[in-house]
Amino acid sequence: MKRFPWEVIPVLAIGIGLGLLYAWMIAPVRYINTTPITLRADFKDQYRMLIAASYASTHDLARAKIRLELLGDADPVQVLSAxxxxxxxxxxxxxxxxxxAMLADDMQSGVAHIPPTATTESIASVEPPTSTPAASLSGTVAPPQTAPIASPTIEIVSTIIPLTITPRPTYTPTPTAGAPAILLSNDKICNPNLTDGLMQISxxxxxxxxxxxxxxxxxxxxxxxxxxxxxxPEIANGYADYIMQANVTYTVRIAESGTPVPNLVAPACTDxxxxxxxxxxxxxxQQP
Amino acid sequence: MPRWLYSVIAIVIGIGLGLFYGWVVSPVQFVDTTPASMRADYRADYVLMIAEAYHADQNTDLAIRRLAVFGSNSPADIAAQALQTGQTIGYSAEDISLLQELTRALQAYQPPPTPIEGTQKDSAPTGGAP
Structure with missing residues (x-):
């Protein structure tokens, strides 16, 4: 029986060492041509904020949806709300x-609530690039393709906006300074499944x-x-609640501007x- | 069999095992990358979003801060590169116009002057001895 050729072991070790030297020192891996789905979490947050800022400018929900899909979130609405x-x-x-929050709301409802500035609008949608980077032997990805394939393509779709929608030149989502929030409804809630004394505010x-x-x-x-x-956010983005003590009279108002709602005493209920x-x-x- | 052949076979087997491990068992996964490493068309779309937001708020400082994720290149160069990519891959005229607007604004941008230490005249202290 021949003996095991132990002398190949140091040869193998030298080969591995040379390979690592090349891979780590001479030509380390450089990530290029990556996709948004691979971004670090904080960069994904920035990406979402930018999508939202862009959406606030264009009100193009279709384009915002496609851009959000690039990040690969399982539930974009929940991620945006969070x-x-x-x-x-x-x-x-x-x-x-x-x-x-506005983008999350509109994504959930599927409707861009911001009225357009004309009776027709162009909706440009970005088709996400379909090709994926091909990993080469060294761990890098293939160089950019010069041909315009697998690139965002712009598709113009004319959409007729119902005439009942009144075009508005601008939209300011922030509360209007000086305009008092009005109380739309004040409902007494007797529901034994809820926390005792729960004041819900929308x-x-x-x-x-x-x-x-x-x-x-x-x-x-x-x-x-x-x-x-x-x-x-699991209830609503404009929701808040407070636990009232029994037999205490509360007054509630919106801080910025709002008419106080006085004499709120947790009601006594019977199951x-x-x-x-x-x-x-x-x-x-409701903030006007 | 010559002894050197054992070494060659060992290296070949080692390479094969390495490739199997690297490609099948634990292939490279791209995670925690930065926007600067994205493919050119994704970068162009990122800059287009900045241009769309800029069109509404006209805030050049904010646009520059947003472009900082692409590294040390000048913001104007980054926008110009995105404009070039957009033209190459067939962006709509409206999108090209937005990118041009952003590029022009960045090229014309003059950062606010910052006071250089030691150049301001020392002001006489107020109050004190008559």
Missing amino acids: QAQRLLASGQPFDIVQQV VIDAHHHQMPGIEIIITWDGGEDHFFTGFK SSGQKYTGGFHLTF
Whole structure:
């Protein structure tokens, strides 16, 4: 029986060492021609914010959808809503939060709520590039193709906007300074499945868009608290809630401008078995 | 069999195992990349988004900050490159116009002068001794 040729082991090790030297020092991997789906998480956040900023300018929902698809999010609406909440919590400017939240809202409804400036509009859609980078032996990706294939192609689609929509020259999603928020509804809620004393507040704008980031002030005898809409995107971007104590009279108002809603006392409710519990309210404010 | 042949066979087997591992077992996955590494058409679309936002807010500083993700090239060069890509791959006239607007604004942009330390005259202290 022949002995094992142990002398090949150092040869193999030298070969591996040379390979690593080449791969790590001489020609390290450079990522080129990547796609948005591979971006780092913070760059994806920036990408979404930019899509939202662009959408706020163009109101082109089809294009925004296609761009969001490039990021590969399983549920773009949820991701956008969550990002809006993070921006809100980190104290980002309201208009940035509003742009992201507005895109989330419109994505969810499937309708661009911003009226166009004419009775017809051109909707340009970007088709996502279909080719994927081909990995070469060294781990790099293939050089850019010079031919205009697999590139964003622009398709003009004329869409007739119903005449019932009144064209508006501009749209300002921020609350109108000085215009008081009005109370649209104040409903007493007796639902044993909800938390006792739950005050639910929804804030919408004139177009019935949910409005995140709206500060709400609640006062009671000897106390005051502030909270914001938008921290429960799973319910709505313009939603906020507060737990009331029984037998305490509260006054609620929108911080920026709003007529106070006084004399809010958690109602006493009775369930089907005759058991008493503390109910709540659902207040809906509208910012003109 | 000559002994050198063992070495050659060992290297060939090693390369084969390496390729199998690299391509089948654990292929390269591109993660955590930056916008600068994106393919030219994606970069152009990114710049187009900046141009669309710029068209609405006319905020050159903000556009420059947004373009900073593409690295150390000048913002005007980045926009010009995107414009060139857009023309090559057939962007609509409207999109080309937006990119041109952004490029012109960036080329004409003059950063606000920053005071250079030591060039300002020392002002006399106010108050104090008569």
